[in-house]
Amino acid sequence: MHDTRPRARRWRTRLVLWTLAPALLLGGGLPLRAAADDAIPPATMTEAENIYRSRCISCHGPGGKGDGAAAAALNPKPRDMTDAAWQKSVTDAHIEQIIQDGGPAVGKSMMMPANPDLKSRPELIKALRAVVRKFGS
Ligand code: HEC
Secondary structure (H helix, E strand, C coil): CCCCHHHHHHHHHHHHHHHHHHHHHHHCHHHHHHHHHHCCCHHHHHHHHHHHHHHHHHHHCCCCCCCCCCHHHCCCCCCCCCCHHHHHHCCHHHHHHHHHHCHHHHCCCCCCCCCHHHCCCHHHHHHHHHHHHHCCC
16 A cells, blocks of 8 residues: 555644744744843843943933933933833844934934943943843833
8 A cells, every 4th residue: 555654744744834934934033032132141231230220210210111300301202111012113223223323323312322332342232222121021
């Protein structure tokens, strides 16, 4: 009798691929991002949190809601970074660029300052981005 096993195996492979494809396409980036964040050493995260307190909190507020003491005088005001829709709408690269190069570099307010001294510390820029992302979770 004809052996049907190889064909069955082919179908199983196809089935698995079709089932996984949407997950790979849509969700593939999420585990990668989580893995990247996990790769930030705790000491670097602590350093970034201290930088947030010394350089960002005055405008962005302690919880990233845009309610820092200096925010009242700003127009446009810093947004509420706890807003899930905004978090979804921006890429990590956008957040990292505005932190490093300032608002005007991405077509935003010149009141959002650049941090040129952090250019040589890309892992610290990533950690600051992770601080921003944490406000959304
Ligand atoms: C002097 C006030 C001020 C300080 C200090 C400041 N920001 Fe901002 N930031 C702003 C303003 C104002 C905006 C909004 C710009 C706009 O919408 O045009 C902004 C925007 C942002 C955005 C992007 C939001 C978006 O809509 O894409 C991020 C991320 C951000 N700031 C992070 C930081 C971090 C991290 C620090 C500290 C290293 C920091 N900011 C320091 C005023 C400030």
